[in-house]
Amino acid sequence: MSTALALQAELPGFDPLAALGLIRAEADWIGLRYSQETSHRRTARNGRSEQNSVSIERGAMVEALVDGQIAYAGTSDLSATGIVRAARRAAALARASARHKLFGYSEAQRPPAQGRYHSPRRIDLAAADLAEFTARLIEATRRLQVSDRIVTATAEANLVETELRYVSSNGSDISQSFLMAGQNFVAIAQDGGATQQRSLNGPTARCWQAGAEAYDWDRLYDECERVGREALALLDAQDCPNETLDLILAPDQMLLQIHESVGHPLELDRILGDERNYAGWSFVKPEDFGQLRYGSALMNIVFDPGLAGQFAAYAYDDGGAPARREYLIQDGLLLRGLGGLESQARSGLPGVANFRSASWNRAPIDRMANINLEPGASSLEAMIASVERGIYMEANRSWSIDDYRNKFQFGCEYARLIEDGRLAQVVKNPNYRGISVPFWRSLTAVGNPEEFRAYGTPYCGKGEPNQIIRVGHASPPCLFANVEVFGGDA
Structure with missing residues (x-):
């Protein structure tokens, strides 16, 4: 039996429906979200094992609706006493807050739903030879x-198994099971004082x-050798020039571009001002929906929680709303924001099922999930051939964006100049800058x-207290015209 399975075997069982029965009468409406997560992290560095860890955490978040106000209380004490105590605290907080509420909520923001989701997998953690991971990572x-x-x-592998159960007094009963895999392989080259x-x-x-x-x-071993060779090539390369050039971004950098200059600005709670004092506001205004030409006609951005295997796929958000594919931006026109049922009710704007929590001890807020740029008709080869002088960049290295998610500058790890329709020499320390809407209009x-290609990150931060959540982004390579690029540290 693996260490994780042994730890799980020691945990007493928990029945969310039975727990709900204990607290049903504590509020006008009450919900309970139970979470258990098992995480394996294995790393190797320079031919040796560096870390082999496993952790399990579990708990429940109780939410109570009283007099039009919703409040929360989390607990890791899953005994009857612990659950009742959390429910009474959530109800008391809701009752006290209701006297000062800015908006009156109802069960319409917590619709009853029943369903199941099981992420795709062929080899569960229980069947995985985790010891083999260490040997593979060393290699x-x-x-x-x-x-x-x-x-x-450095080589790192992560396997995370999450079990969620959401039940409510108006009939919701949702089970979702996720098995997630992540990796990170890095080569750092040094010659004298240069790295x-x-x-x-x-x-x-x-x-x-x-x-x-x-x-x-x-395949990973072949790719690791390529990465090592490219790190050496960067040591010997010249700095990225300071010019205005046509820019091709690889899908692994489009991840960051979509995330920062589309995903975060479209979060409805940010537009409403909820993040203003922590992670910034947004340049997008409520009246922009249905009016703003966010990008060129080639820009089609979708919220797609159903793309099989993508990192933030799910069937229901943490408020019980069914998750459906929706256009956020179609043919360059801004249509819909990233906001769950609460933000939709407050703002009067269309949103999506993205009311998400990072853990059992965090209340859900509006979060990105799978935010993808739909494919077009060009090939990378054709894009390169169309550029007289430009630059191709891969893999994010640094990022900076203002408090309105508007002006940005991003650095990449690797770039090649494009001259007369062909890839030319490698250049190091490549960066580019722009303003969100003009940049996307140059697509x-x-x-x-x-x-x-689909990518993802487990490290999107937002909220007070902070929540680190998993998001996914997918895109093909994209060509942007007349972008300011520069060398050195961004």
Whole structure:
């Protein structure tokens, strides 16, 4: 029996429906969300195992509706006494807050729903040979070290299993089970005082809903050797020029571009001002929906929680709303925001089922999930051939964006100049800057379905207290015209 399974076997059982029966009368409406998460993290560095850890956390969040106000109380004490105490605290907080409420909520923001979701997987944690992961990761670090100038080679694998159960006094009963895999492979090259980093698909970018079968080790070993060679090439490269150039972004950098300049600005709670004092507001105004030309006619952004295997796929959000694919931006026109039923009621704007919580001890808020740029008709080869002078960039290295999610500058790990329709020399320390709407209006070509790639990150932060949540982004490569690029540290 694995360590994780042994720990799980020691945990007493918990019946959310039985717990709901104990607290049903404590509020006008009451809900309970139970979460249990098992996380394996295994890392190797420079040919040696560095970390083998497993953790399990579980608890319940009780939410109570009293006099039109919703409040929450979380507990890791899953005894009858602990659940009742949490319910009474949530009800008391709701009752006290109701005297000062800004908006009156009802059960319409917590519709009854019943359903199940089970993320795709072929090899569950119970069947995975986790010891083999360590040996595989050690070998990956050896493959990264293609030269003595690779001073640090790191390989990391994460497997996370999450079980959620949501029940409510008006009849909701939702079970969702997720098995998620992530990886990170990094080579750091050094020559004298100069260092360069190259990572496989960008830091934390390659994440899926899948089991242990997600790791194709033979392919990963080949990719690690490529990453090591590219790190060496960056050491010997010239700095990125300071020019206005046509810019092609690879899908692993489009992840960051979509995330920061589309996803965060469209969060309805941010537009309403809820994040203003912590992570900033948004340049998007309520009246922009249905009116603002956010990008060129090639820009089609969807909220797609149903893309199988993508990192933030799910069937219901944490308020019980069924999750459906929706256009946020279609043919460049802004149509819909990223806001759950509460924000939709407050703002009067259309939203999506993205009311999400990072853990049992966090109340749900509006969060990104799978936010994807739909494919176009171009190939990467054709995009490169169309550029007289430009630059191609991969893998995010740094990011900076203002409090309105408007002006930005992003740095990448790896770039190649484009000259007369061909990829030319490698350049190091590539960066670009822009303003969200003008930048997206400069979108002149979008890659075809064969070049559409899905990525994700487990580290999107938002909210007070802070919540770190998993999001997914998918895109083909994209060409933007006349972008300001520059070298050095962003």
